[in-house]
Amino acid sequence: xxxxxLSLERLSVSYGRVDAVREVxxxxxxxxxxxxxxxxxxGKTTLLSAVMGILPCRGLATFRGVPLAGRPVEQRVADGMSxxxxxxxxxxxxxxxxxxxxxxxRRRSTAGFAESLDAMWALFPRLAERRMQLAGTLSGGERQMxxxxxxxxxxxxxxxxxxxxxxxxxxxxxxxxxxxAELRRTGVSILLVxxxxxxxxxxxxxxxxxxxxxxxxxxxxxALRRDERVIATYLxxxxxxx
Amino acid sequence: xxxxxxxxxxxxxxxxxxxxxxxxxxxxxxxxxTRVIFVPxxxxxxxxxxxxxxxxxxxxxxxxxxxxxxxxxxxxxxxWSERRVLTARIxxxxxxxxxxxxxxxxxxxxxxxxxxxSQWLQVLLALAVxxxxxxxxxxxxxxxxxxxxxxxxxIVSVALHIALVGLGLIFFGxxxxxxxxxxxxxxxxxxxxxxxxxxxxxxxxxxxxxxxxLFFGRTLIGKAxxxxxxxxxxxxxxxxxxxxxxxxxxxxxxxxxxxxxILISPLTTIYYDTGFIIGLKGFVxxxxxxxxxxxxxxxxxxxxxxxxxxxxxxxxxxxEVIVFMIIVPILFVRSRRSLVLEDEE
Numbered sequence: 001x002x003x004x005x006l007s008l009e010r011l012s013v014s015y016g017r018v019d020a021v022r023e024v025x026x027x028x029x030x031x032x033x034x035x036x037x038x039x040x041x042x043g044k045t046t047l048l049s050a051v052m053g054i055l056p057c058r059g060l061a062t063f064r065g066v067p068l069a070g071r072p073v074e075q076r077v078a079d080g081m082s083x084x085x086x087x088x089x090x091x092x093x094x095x096x097x098x099x100x101x102x103x104x105x106r107r108r109s110t111a112g113f114a115e116s117l118d119a120m121w122a123l124f125p126r127l128a129e130r131r132m133q134l135a136g137t138l139s140g141g142e143r144q145m146x147x148x149x150x151x152x153x154x155x156x157x158x159x160x161x162x163x164x165x166x167x168x169x170x171x172x173x174x175x176x177x178x179x180x181a182e183l184r185r186t187g188v189s190i191l192l193v194x195x196x197x198x199x200x201x202x203x204x205x206x207x208x209x210x211x212x213x214x215x216x217x218x219x220x221x222x223a224l225r226r227d228e229r230v231i232a233t234y235l236x237x238x239x240x241x242x
Numbered sequence: 243x244x245x246x247x248x249x250x251x252x253x254x255x256x257x258x259x260x261x262x263x264x265x266x267x268x269x270x271x272x273x274x275x276t277r278v279i280f281v282p283x284x285x286x287x288x289x290x291x292x293x294x295x296x297x298x299x300x301x302x303x304x305x306x307x308x309x310x311x312x313x314x315x316x317x318x319x320x321x322w323s324e325r326r327v328l329t330a331r332i333x334x335x336x337x338x339x340x341x342x343x344x345x346x347x348x349x350x351x352x353x354x355x356x357x358x359x360s361q362w363l364q365v366l367l368a369l370a371v372x373x374x375x376x377x378x379x380x381x382x383x384x385x386x387x388x389x390x391x392x393x394x395x396x397i398v399s400v401a402l403h404i405a406l407v408g409l410g411l412i413f414f415g416x417x418x419x420x421x422x423x424x425x426x427x428x429x430x431x432x433x434x435x436x437x438x439x440x441x442x443x444x445x446x447x448x449x450x451x452x453x454x455x456l457f458f459g460r461t462l463i464g465k466a467x468x469x470x471x472x473x474x475x476x477x478x479x480x481x482x483x484x485x486x487x488x489x490x491x492x493x494x495x496x497x498x499x500x501x502x503x504i505l506i507s508p509l510t511t512i513y514y515d516t517g518f519i520i521g522l523k524g525f526v527x528x529x530x531x532x533x534x535x536x537x538x539x540x541x542x543x544x545x546x547x548x549x550x551x552x553x554x555x556x557x558x559x560x561x562e563v564i565v566f567m568i569i570v571p572i573l574f575v576r577s578r579r580s581l582v583l584e585d586e587e
Contacts, residue, residue, distance in 0.1 A: 077481030089476035091469045106481040
């Protein structure tokens with residue numbers, strides 16, 4: 001196996017004296033979907049924020065073999081990382097199309113810019129219908145799709161999704177996971193933080209379970225789905241039958 | 243009061259309002275993008291006007307030395323903040339911007355000033371020595387404080403304003419100057435007679451406002467600045483660096499402030515500290531716009547200019563009092579509507 005796209009070694013993040021993430025090591029191989037599961041407050045969002053450079057951290061993080069320390073967020077975007085945050089962080093007073101164009105801000109003068117925009121309209125037909133609408137007027141599901149599309153406009157090698165299904169109707173959740181599955185085929189690697197453990201494990205090649213800021217369990221998605229602790233805590237009893 | 247006085251006062255008010263509107267827009271721009279209340283914008287008005295005045299006399303303006311000084315400060319701070327990721331490219335870029343550029347501008351000004359170049363060239367030189375100061379102030383002072391609270395940034399702005407007024411006194415001296423009008427054409431429509439300079443103020447202001455409108459509405463860089471204002475984290479996540487937006491906002495504000503100074507200096511005598519009061523009136527307008535709304539700020543500037551003009555006719559000794567009193571009822575109404583315009587703090 002070649003070197004992983006993203007590799008974290010003993011990564012810790014603290015808020016003041018409180019360690020939110022403690023010595024987590026994980027890696028995302030090229031082209032893989034890796035899921036991070038865990039209860040609320042386990043440090044999943046904190047971990048993604050640190051990887052993206054929004055929060056300072058200790059430990060070694062490398063992306064494509066290059067250490068990430070000292071690289072500001074926008075540099076990491078240029079390197080090929082992109083985060084779809086839990087709160088979406090859209091430009092609410094701007095149109096859907098402007099949000100997408102800004103997603104590709106760093107490649108604004110490249111040849112592929114217009115094609116990427118067209119690809120997003122194809123991938124998210126609902127957004128195409130609303131291209132001139134203000135982002136603030138979209139429904140929750142549409143906002144999530146816009147946030148994902150905006151991230152994809154930067155043509156990332158690694159897409160990090162923080163709770164993409166949070167607060168969405170079941171039908172929309174299905175749509176979001178359809179898109180994630182579709183993205184896998186385009187070769188983008190995905191680091192997925194998800195409460196919906198079943199859906200996440202169905203997709204993931206590899207998964208980690210985070211509790212109280214530490215990685216307590218890891219393994220291939222298939223194996224974790226049969227792990228008793230995971231079943232008891234995250235999937236519920238009925239998962240055994242399926 | 244007869245109609246002709248009314249018309250003259252109104253016209254006067256509109257002309258000063260144009261300058262206040264420019265400054266108000268610059269303040270809204272800087273605040274929304276960087277959360278800085280840009281008090282020292284008034285110094286750009288003074289420095290722009292006084293630089294042009296010095297050039298008219300065939301002297302090199304004191305701004306030249308300020309430019310070299312702040313360029314150096316900005317260069318040192320930039321290299322220090324990037325010390326951990328220092329590459330040859332960053333060295334070269336920083337050196338080019340903070341040392342080579344100011345030295346080149348200074349050399350050009352020192353060389354050309356004694357020859358009394360044409361008025362247009364003088365205006366360009368005045369812009370060239372003053373506007374980069376905006377970038378250097380950002381680089382040297384505000385950039386290292388990017389994470390600070392709005393209050394800290396405000397205190398820094400006030401400190402910077404006081405320091406710059408002091409430097410203005412040192413480099414320009416205590417005497418005031420008035421520059422030659424940019425245009426001799428005058429327009430007469432019945433009772434209404436519009437001087438060339440008043441016309442120039444209105445035209446340049448209209449062009450600048452239209453330019454800003456197109457810049458924000460049509461270009462991706464303009465939208466990136468807007469995006470930074472709407473959602474700072476979101477902007478970072480799409481790769482818009484706060485540094486880029488901050489520099490752009492300060493550069494643009496410095497350009498607007500300097501242009502305002504150049505426009506107003508044929509109409510009124512400018513001293514090293516006059517800019518502050520002019521900037522403050524722009525600030526009143528910006529506050530009425532909640533420091534976030536461009537159209538409301540521009541409209542409020544019109545109100546401020548006209549009220550000031552009429553106040554100076556009816557109660558000239560209370561002119562400033564009346565202008566700054568406007569802010570009280572407006573803040574009262576705004577707070578009653580419980581519009582929360584505070585930033586993330």
